[in-house]
Amino acid sequence: MKRMNLVAFVSGVLFALGLGLSGMTQPSKVIAFLDVFGAWDPSLAFVMVGAIAVHMGFARSAARPAARPLLAERFLLPTSTRIDAKLVTGAALFGLGWGAAGFCPGPAIVSLVSLSWTTVLFVAAMLAGMLLHTATMARPRARLPAAPSGAPRSASPLTIPRTAAPQGDNQ
Amino acid sequence: MTMQDLGLALAGGALVGLSASLMLMLNGRVAGISGIVGGLLQPQVGEVSWRAWFLAGLLAGGAVLFGTRPESFATAAVPSAVIVVAGLFVGFGTRLGSGCTSGHGVCGISRLSRRSIAATLTFMLSGVVAAYVVQHVLLARGPS
Numbered sequence: 001m002k003r004m005n006l007v008a009f010v011s012g013v014l015f016a017l018g019l020g021l022s023g024m025t026q027p028s029k030v031i032a033f034l035d036v037f038g039a040w041d042p043s044l045a046f047v048m049v050g051a052i053a054v055h056m057g058f059a060r061s062a063a064r065p066a067a068r069p070l071l072a073e074r075f076l077l078p079t080s081t082r083i084d085a086k087l088v089t090g091a092a093l094f095g096l097g098w099g100a101a102g103f104c105p106g107p108a109i110v111s112l113v114s115l116s117w118t119t120v121l122f123v124a125a126m127l128a129g130m131l132l133h134t135a136t137m138a139r140p141r142a143r144l145p146a147a148p149s150g151a152p153r154s155a156s157p158l159t160i161p162r163t164a165a166p167q168g169d170n171q
Numbered sequence: 172m173t174m175q176d177l178g179l180a181l182a183g184g185a186l187v188g189l190s191a192s193l194m195l196m197l198n199g200r201v202a203g204i205s206g207i208v209g210g211l212l213q214p215q216v217g218e219v220s221w222r223a224w225f226l227a228g229l230l231a232g233g234a235v236l237f238g239t240r241p242e243s244f245a246t247a248a249v250p251s252a253v254i255v256v257a258g259l260f261v262g263f264g265t266r267l268g269s270g271c272t273s274g275h276g277v278c279g280i281s282r283l284s285r286r287s288i289a290a291t292l293t294f295m296l297s298g299v300v301a302a303y304v305v306q307h308v309l310l311a312r313g314p315s
Binding site: 003004005006007008009010011012013014015016017018019020021022023024025026027028029030031034035036037038041042043044045046047048049050051052053054055056058059060061062063068069070071072073074075076077078080081082083086087088089090091092093094095096097098099100101102103104105106108109110111112113114116118119121122123124125126127128129130131132133134137138 | 200205236260266284304
């Protein structure tokens, strides 16, 4: 577990440096990328190109049946393949917020260190939005009356410890 | 857009791809930011500490950037009311849609997931709509 935490920390640092270097932490640049009817700046499209170019080979190899990660028992990957209303509505709402403010979740969190009022306000609203989703759309087990109050949800008998429920999510 | 912008975007993107690859090949987890944050808000046994360490890494990386390249955090002049609504949409939308730019746009597309391709096309399109409405209708900024 300790080694997994170290990997997560190093990955977080690399992720932040990548976002910062690429320009993703500059809302003005993100808006210029999405505002195709203004002074369009297409450079941020290459962030995705660079990331996918590096990641795709690994992602494909992880999909092989016998593949196993080095430090964990198995890959926890999304299993759902259905394009449903939740996916499309959620993505559409996310895009509206992204294009309006110029922030998506990763860059917003990385930018917290600048302590700019706008960034702090955005992250607070984003967390509120996530909690609102949990409160209104949470899976049924989250509302089980059997769970002792105040106990973490994972203590629910329906949750398999350590492995987490298989999810259709890109967690 | 200059050649330098393009090079930095590619290099920065490659770092993001490297980060996602480390998370996947070593920890077996998807480096999707909204999922990592959401998992902390809805904690499950064994799935909390690595998420917290990843977030700590994001902030540590941000601090390094802030110390060395403060221009990385140039802000945009967007009214606070728009910021709040946008934040709510991003938070709620990424949880409802099971991912954001990293989880769907990088990790999902790299796996050639149909869901992620659909999600990415959707948020790109609605992002273009929102940028247009805010910049040219709400703030009435002409094409510059």
